[in-house]
Amino acid sequence: GEDVEQSLFLSVREGDSSVINCTYTDSSSTYLYWYKQEPGAGLQLLTYIFSNMDMKQDQRLTVLLNKKDKHLSLRIADTQTGDSAIYFCADKTGANNLFFGTGTRLTVIP
Amino acid sequence: DTEVTQTPKHLVMGMTNKKSLKCEQHMGHRAMYWYKQKAKKPPELMFVYSYEKLSINESVPSRFSPECPNSSLLNLHLHALQPEDSALYLCASSYGQGGSEAFFGQGTRLTVV
Numbered sequence: 001g002e003d004v005e006q007s008l009f010l011s012v013r014e015g016d017s018s019v020i021n022c023t024y025t026d027s028s029s030t031y032l033y034w035y036k037q038e039p040g041a042g043l044q045l046l047t048y049i050f051s052n053m054d055m056k057q058d059q060r061l062t063v064l065l066n067k068k069d070k071h072l073s074l075r076i077a078d079t080q081t082g083d084s085a086i087y088f089c090a091d092k093t094g095a096n097n098l099f100f101g102t103g104t105r106l107t108v109i110p
Numbered sequence: 111d112t113e114v115t116q117t118p119k120h121l122v123m124g125m126t127n128k129k130s131l132k133c134e135q136h137m138g139h140r141a142m143y144w145y146k147q148k149a150k151k152p153p154e155l156m157f158v159y160s161y162e163k164l165s166i167n168e169s170v171p172s173r174f175s176p177e178c179p180n181s182s183l184l185n186l187h188l189h190a191l192q193p194e195d196s197a198l199y200l201c202a203s204s205y206g207q208g209g210s211e212a213f214f215g216q217g218t219r220l221t222v223v
């Protein structure tokens with residue numbers, strides 16, 4: 001089955017950039033997503049990228065996709081305390097299932 | 111409007127109870143999903159409905175019974191659950207199973223006692 005991996009924790013200082021990384025294994029991935037989850041809440045779709053793109057920018061968010069290495073990253077510019085949350089990458093495979101990574105807990109230090 | 115609405119937000123039920131979780135969207139999406147999320151874990155897919163027909167069942171026990179009465183509504187009927195079924199249940203929708211954006215509701219926090 002599909003395996004999506006993320007590092008578990010990331011701490012950054014307010015105002016710095018955060019980079020959250022994700023690797024996946026399924027070569028038939030169609031879309032890759034980044035979701036944000038705050039404590040006790042559902043998943044908020046932040047951004048997504050089609051598998052034939054290598055970069056997408058949306059305000060403070062930049063997504064980079066290296067399809068050859070099956071590596072996805074999310075860069076958050078000027079990180080704020082409100083960005084503290086768990087970030088999940090997710091991979092929609094050719095079978096149209098959505099597989100989630102283990103989640104990265106981002107802590108922003110004031 | 112990118113809203114997926116789930117009710118109730120919290121539910122406590124006994125092991126002999128029957129209850130239902132509800133999910134609603136008005137975005138014209140034709141694919142709807144149920145996910146289960148345990149604490150400190152990623153969401154795990156349970157069921158997918160595509161055009162009101164069950165297309166994926168990820169080997170979920172029969173004590174969980176999904177229903178899609180129309181294209182806007184998705185239910186999850188619960189019966190004879192176990193304490194280990196306590197979790198956050200998330201509903202999601204997208205334009206189709208191949209659709210790009212998948213939106214999630216806020217979830218129902220279920221506790222089985």
